Amino acid sequence: HGKRYAVIVNEFGEIGIDNDLVVGADEDVFEMNNGCVCCTVRGDLIRVVAGLMKRQRPGKPAFDAIIVETTGLADPGPVAQTFFVDEDVKAKTQLDSVTALVDAKHVMARLDDSKEAREQVAFADRIILNKTDLVTEAELVEVERRLRKLNPLAPITRAERANVPLDQVLGLGGFDLGRILDINPEFANPAHGEAGHVHDEHCDHDHHDHDHSHHDHDHGPTHGARGHAHEDDIKGISLSLERPMDGTKFTAWLDRLLGEQGQNILRAKGIIDVHGEDRRLVFQAVHMILEGDLQKPWGANERRWSRAVFIGRDLDEAALRAGFEACAA
Incomplete structure (x- = not known):
């Protein structure tokens, strides 16, 4: 494709796997082994992005774009928020779009039992409906109906093995801050979750049981009564x-x-x-x-x-x- 991309991968678990799976790729992969993006985004992510922006090629930036791959367990809101609340990042980058990769076979169950899954779909600028070869056409129609009910604005692209043209997910210019403000009114407020979200390298995470109670997170009403987006049993x-x-x-x-x-x-x-x-x-x-x-x-x-x-x-x-x-x- 002739482009140079940096890929930031957030791992859930203390042993990084994704970096070893990216075999023979020219892209640089950065792993943030915290697993809970909403807790680390203003620390690790800002530092990684800032480091990437310092790299240079003769006469132009080192990368054409930066792709942030969170896990299926991450709330995309704080990730996107990083590109608006940090002045250096905001001055040198422009958030292009948020893409949700949806598992056509299992998404209906996840939408039923996961507030986060519903938020991810609602947050997306583009929805890639993947694994379409594993379900019937009737099931696909029902899934698309459900997705459109959650997000009537995001185009849905069907895919097998996540194989889609690059122009379907990159360079869309599709990020609409107004829509995200509708999803989470506190999104653009830099003070939103400030005490609980600005962690440095001394933040003590227990990766085995993912117990964050010691951080005293205050997400506000949009994150539900439990106080944290991640379910304790996950x-x-x-x-x-x-x-x-x-x-x-x-x-x-x-x-x-x-x-x-x-x-x-x-x-x-x-x-x-x-x-x-x-x-x-x-x-x-x-x-x-x-x-x-x-x-x-x-x-x-x-x-x-x-x-x-x-x-x-x-x-x-x-x-x-x-x-x-x-x-x-």
Whole structure:
């Protein structure tokens, strides 16, 4: 495409996975391992964006655009707000648009049980309706009806494997501050959540249970009575193992896990060192839908280890860790 993009990835979980999955890409990927963007955006994100803006190519900026990829658990509002409340960022960047990537197979259930999912759809300038090959046309029509009810202004683009033309998501000039003010009247107020949102590197996050009660967040009425957008029962669990895995054992365990607990596993992804295999096994899952394949070979001097992150509701960390480690060769 001839463009140079910087990609900022926010990880949910203490072991970064996405940076290793971006194989052979020219883009620079920055991971912010806090998992709760709404708590860190004015600290980490501003510092990362400021660092990117200091880079230069002869006669022009180092990047044509900066893409911020939050997780499916993040409220896009504070991310967008960063580009308006920080004077340096505001002076040197222009927020182009917010895109929501929607899972056509599972979104209806998420919209029913997640205020955040509804806010993400309502916040978007563009909705990419992905995995359309996994549902019927009638189901797609119903999903689109529901999405349009939440957001009548955002165009909906159907996609498989998130494959869409770049001009459908980049360079839209579609960000409309007025619409976001309608969604959250406190959006453009720099004092909104100030005490709870301006964290520095000394902020103590517990990544296993994601308990933020010690921050005394005050989000105001638009964030609901619970006081924080993330449900207490949703957490990210990071697993790692230095020994090679038995590929058959691991596949059987993962299949069984998703079959039994897939309804509660929102996302899972990992990179596995399979015994006797020169290539790494890369997998990702959404609920009970699992995708995995052998990918890039391990380097001669590269550290070979297995790591995985599971994000979901009511997950038993001890049981997950025991099952994962039992797959060792």
